[in-house]
Amino acid sequence: MKRHLISAADLTRDDAVLILDTAEEMARVADRPIKKLPTLRGRTVVNLFFEDSTRTRISFEAAAKRLSADVINFSAKGSSVSKGESLKDTALTLEAMGADAVVIRHHGSGAPHRLATSGWIGGSVVNAGDGTHEHPTQALLDAFTMRRRLAGGEGDLSGRRITIVGDVLHSRVARSNVHLLSTLGAEVTLVAPPTLVPVGVGSWPCEVSYDLDAVLSKSDAVMMLRVQSERMNAAFFPTEREYARRYGLDGQRMARMPEHAVVMHPGPMNRGMEITAEVADSPRCTVVEQVANGVSIRMAVLYLLLGGAEPAVSGSHPASMSTESTETAARTEEND
Amino acid sequence: MDSSSRGAETGRPVLEAPDIARVLTRIAHEIVERAKGADDVVLLGIPTRGVFLAGRLADKLAEITGRPVPHGSLDITMYRDDLRLGPARALARTEIPADGVDGRLVILVDDVLFSGRTIRAALDALGDIGRPRAVQLAVLVDRGHRELPIRADYVGKNLPTSLRETVKVQLTEEDGRDGVMLGAAAAGEATVGRHAERHAER
Numbered sequence: 038m039k040r041h042l043i044s045a046a047d048l049t050r051d052d053a054v055l056i057l058d059t060a061e062e063m064a065r066v067a068d069r070p071i072k073k074l075p076t077l078r079g080r081t082v083v084n085l086f087f088e089d090s091t092r093t094r095i096s097f098e099a100a101a102k103r104l105s106a107d108v109i110n111f112s113a114k115g116s117s118v119s120k121g122e123s124l125k126d127t128a129l130t131l132e133a134m135g136a137d138a139v140v141i142r143h144h145g146s147g148a149p150h151r152l153a154t155s156g157w158i159g160g161s162v163v164n165a166g167d168g169t170h171e172h173p174t175q176a177l178l179d180a181f182t183m184r185r186r187l188a189g190g191e192g193d194l195s196g197r198r199i200t201i202v203g204d205v206l207h208s209r210v211a212r213s214n215v216h217l218l219s220t221l222g223a224e225v226t227l228v229a230p231p232t233l234v235p236v237g238v239g240s241w242p243c244e245v246s247y248d249l250d251a252v253l254s255k256s257d258a259v260m261m262l263r264v265q266s267e268r269m270n271a272a273f274f275p276t277e278r279e280y281a282r283r284y285g286l287d288g289q290r291m292a293r294m295p296e297h298a299v300v301m302h303p304g305p306m307n308r309g310m311e312i313t314a315e316v317a318d319s320p321r322c323t324v325v326e327q328v329a330n331g332v333s334i335r336m337a338v339l340y341l342l343l344g345g346a347e348p349a350v351s352g353s354h355p356a357s358m359s360t361e362s363t364e365t366a367a368r369t370e371e372n373d
Numbered sequence: 374m375d376s377s378s379r380g381a382e383t384g385r386p387v388l389e390a391p392d393i394a395r396v397l398t399r400i401a402h403e404i405v406e407r408a409k410g411a412d413d414v415v416l417l418g419i420p421t422r423g424v425f426l427a428g429r430l431a432d433k434l435a436e437i438t439g440r441p442v443p444h445g446s447l448d449i450t451m452y453r454d455d456l457r458l459g460p461a462r463a464l465a466r467t468e469i470p471a472d473g474v475d476g477r478l479v480i481l482v483d484d485v486l487f488s489g490r491t492i493r494a495a496l497d498a499l500g501d502i503g504r505p506r507a508v509q510l511a512v513l514v515d516r517g518h519r520e521l522p523i524r525a526d527y528v529g530k531n532l533p534t535s536l537r538e539t540v541k542v543q544l545t546e547e548d549g550r551d552g553v554m555l556g557a558a559a560a561g562e563a564t565v566g567r568h569a570e571r572h573a574e575r
Contacts, residue, residue, distance in 0.1 A: 055463060062448070064466040071501040076451040340451075345461035 041153040041162040042338055045173040045213040050220050052192055057181050059337035061190060064330070066103060077106035080137040080343050085127070086165070087143045091167050092304055092328060093175070097140045100335035109136070124148060128157040138158050138343055140300055146170035146209075161342045169207050169268065175303055176213035178334040180221055182327050183258050186299050195222030200252050202261030202284060203311050206233045207269070210303045211262055215243045226252050230284060232273040249284055251294050260301040261286055261311045263314040280348070288315040299323050308329055375385040384541055384554025388530060393513070393551050396529035397426070400511055401433035403527050408478055411437075413506065414460045415474055416444035419495055420465035425546040426513060427482040443470035447481070447502075452494035469502055479505040480526075484542040489523035514553055516540050 048056070066072055082101040086094055094110070101108045111131075113119065118127060131139060138161040141149045146168030153162040160221075166172040184190055187197055199218055202285075205211045205227050212235075218225050219242035226244040227234065238245055246252050253259065266278065274280045286300060300312075302321045308314045317323060342348050384542070388396065405411045411434055418427030431444035445468040457535040481495050492510060499508065511527035516534045532555065534540060541554040 059464055062466065065467060069502060073501070075497070076456065271489040341461045343461075344451075344456055345459055346457050347460045 040342065041149070041164075042173050042342065043153055043162065043164045045217040045220075046169045046171075047318050048217065048220060050097075050193060052063070053177070053180070053217060053221055056177055056334070056341060057184055059112055060177075060181055060330070061340060063103075063336040063340070064115075064196045064333040066336075067333070069189065073103055073105060074338060076102040076232055076344055077101070078108045081109065081135055082106045082138045082140060082343075083109045083111060083131050083134075083136040084165075085111045085139050085141045085143075087118065087141075087148070088166070089140055092331065093142065093172075096328070096331040097163075097165060097174075097335050097339075099332045100339055101141055103332070104336055104339055106137075106339065109134070114193050117371070124152065125155070125157055127312045128152055128155075131347040132158040132160075135258050138163060138339065140165050142166045144168055155252065161348070163338060163342070166209055166210075168209065169212075170209050170302075171213045172209040173213050173217070174331070174335055174338060175210050176217040177338070178331045179210075179216055179260065179301060179303070179329055181330045182301065182323050183218075183223075183299070186323065187297070193221040194218060197257045198226070198255055199223050199257040199258045200226045201251060201260045201262065202234050202308075203229045204264045204273075205229045205238075205262065206235045206273070207265040208262045212241075214260065215219065215241050219243065226250060226286065230274050230280070250285075250290070250293070253290055254295065256294060256298055258299050258301055259286065259294060260303075261306075262303070263305060263307055264310055277310060284299070285311050286316050287312065287313040288319075291316050291319065291321065294321075301327060304328070326357050374411040376450060384539070384556035386552055387514075387532060387555045390545075390551035390554035393529070393553070396513065397429050398433055400449075400527045400529060401430055401437055404430070404434060404480065404511070405437050407526070411478075412440065413477045414442055415470055415472075415477045415479050415505075417447040417469075417474075417479055417481055417495075417499070418443060418444070419481065420446055420448050421547055422542055423481075423483040424546050425544045426484060426545075430480075430482060430511065431479075443472060445470050447495055449491060449498050452497045454490060454494065467498075467502075469562055472507045474499065474503040476504070476506050478507050478509065480509045480511050482511045483512050486510070486515045486523075486528075487518055487523050487540075487542050489521035491520045492523050493521050513542060514540055536565075 061177045066074060084094055084097055098108050139158060141152060142165040147170060148167050149162050149164040164171055164173055177335050180194065183194060188194060201211050201214060215225050228246050230250050231247060234245060267357055291300065300316055302312060304324055306312055306317055308317055404414065408414055416427040416431050427444045431442045434442040438483035446466055448465040448467045450462050450464050479499060483491060509526040512525045513529040514532050515525055515528045516532045516535060532540065537557060539556045541556060543550055543552045545551050
C-alpha cells in the first residue's frame with residue numbers, strides 16, 4: 038500500500054488487521070465528551086468528489102475533523118470541472134494549495150491510481166470509490182463490522198463464510214470486499230444472476246453461485262448489494278420483480294440464515310428490490326452500524342497514512358529508509 | 374529487534390522483584406497519606422508497563438484502605454510531539470473507569486520518567502477526557518534529564534543516569550519477570566542509543 042490506499046488488494050493481512058485495530062481505538066473517541074484528537078493538526082485533507090455521495094463524503098469529513106485536520110470539500114458540480122477542467126489541472130490546483138491527502142471519488146475506474154502515480158501531487162491518495170473498480174474503505178468498514186459481530190472485535194476473519202449477493206458487475210464494493218475478506222482469511226461466495234457476474238471472476242479469490250437459497254444457510258454474513266440501475270445500459274434481468282424474488286432478501290430467507298448471521302448493505306438501499314423493509318429494519322441488519330464504523334475506519338486510515346513521517350502500513354518504506362524505520366520500531370517498544 | 378533482549382544482555386540490575394514490590398507498597402502508603410485516605414483516587418497507567426504498575430498499585434491501595442480503587446489506562450500516542458519524526462504508531466488501549474475522572478484525584482502511573490514529554494502528552498490526553506480535581510504523577514524510576522518543567526509526586530527510585538545509559542523496566546505481565554536494568558549503550562551505537570532512548574521516553 039505505499040503512501041496511498043488505492044485498492045484493498047494492496048493490503049497485507051497485517052496491514053488490514055492494524056487498520057482494524059486502530060479503528061477499534063478510534064471508535065472509543067466517539068464515546069468521549071470531547072470527540073477530537075489533535076493528531077493531524079495543521080494537515081489538509083481534500084475531499085475530491087466527482088460523483089455524488091452522502092455517506093462517504095460526510096464520513097471522511099467527520100473522520101478528518103475528529104483528527105483536527107483541515108478539510109476542503111470539492112465536488113465536481115459547481116466547480117471548474119463543469120467548465121471542462123481536466124483531472125490533471127484540478128490536481129495541480131490542489132497541490133498548489135498544499136493538500137496532504139486527497140480523498141477522491143471518481144466515475145472513471147483508475148482515476149485515483151492515475152492521481153497517485155502521475156506525480157501531479159505529493160500527498161497521499163485515498164480511493165473513496167472509482168467507477169466499478171474499488172472502494173477500499175467501504176470494504177474495511179464492512180470487515181470491521183463483521184469482526185465486531187462475528188469475531189469479538191479481534192484478529193482476522195479466518196474461517197468465516199461471507200456471501201455477497203446482487204449486482205457484482207457494477208459493484209466496487211464487492212470487488213474490494215472479495216480481496217480484503219479473503220486476505221483476512223474469510224471464505225467469500227458471490228451470488229448473482231449470470232448477467233451480473235463480471236468477466237474474469239475466475240481469477241478472484243472467491244466462489245460463485247447462482248442459487249441464493251443454497252448458500253444462505255451456511256453464511257455467517259450476507260451482504261446485499263444495490264442494483265445500480267444508473268450504471269445499467271442494457272437489460273441484465275427480465276423484471277425487477279423477478280430479480281427481487283430470486284436474489285432479494287426477505288423475511289423468509291433471513292429466517293433460514295444461521296442464528297448468529299448478520300445482514301449487511303453498503304447503502305443506499307433499494308427497499309423492495311434487493312432487500313425488503315422487514316429485513317432492513319430488523320436488528321440483524323447492520324446498515325446503521327456500518328455507517329458509524331465508517332468514521333472510525335476512515336480515522337484509522339487517515340491516521341496511519343498521515344500521522345507519522347511515513348505511512349505505518351507495510352511495503353511503504355523505500356530501501357534507504359528501512360534501517361531507520363526498524364530503529365524507530367525499537368524505540369516504540371522501549372518506550373512504553 | 375526487541376529491545377528487552379538487548380537490555381537483558383548488557384544491563385546491570387538496579388531493582389529486583391522484591392524491591393519493586395516494596396517500592397510499590399511504599400508509594401501506595403504515600404498516596405493514602407497525602408490524599409488523606411485516597412477516597413477519590415483514580416489511577417491511570419500509561420501503556421504498556423504503566424498500566425500494569427497502576428493495576429498493582431490499585432491492589433495495594435485496596436489492601437490498605439479496604440475499598441476498591443478505580444484504575445485504567447491512558448494511551449498518549451495521538452498526543453505525542455514526535456509523531457512526525459517516525460512512522461505512524463500503533464495505538465494502545467485507553468480504558469477510563471466507569472465513573473470517569475471529573476472532580477477526582479487522578480494519579481498518572483508510568484515506569485520511567487525521563488524527558489517528561491510522555492507526561493506532557495498524558496496531561497493533554499487527560500484534558501480531553503474530563504476535568505480532574507488534581508493530577509499527580511507516580512513513577513517507578515526517575516532517571517533525570519527532564520526537558521520540560523515536570524516532576525513526579527511519588528518516585529520509586531531516583532536513578533542518576535548518563536544520557537548514554539539505558540533504563541529497562543521489566544514486569545512479569547509483559548516480560549515474564551520483574552526487574553529494572555541499567556545498561557550502557559555499546560560504544561559503537563552510543564549516539565544512536567542516546568537518540569533512541571530519548572525518543573523512547575517521549
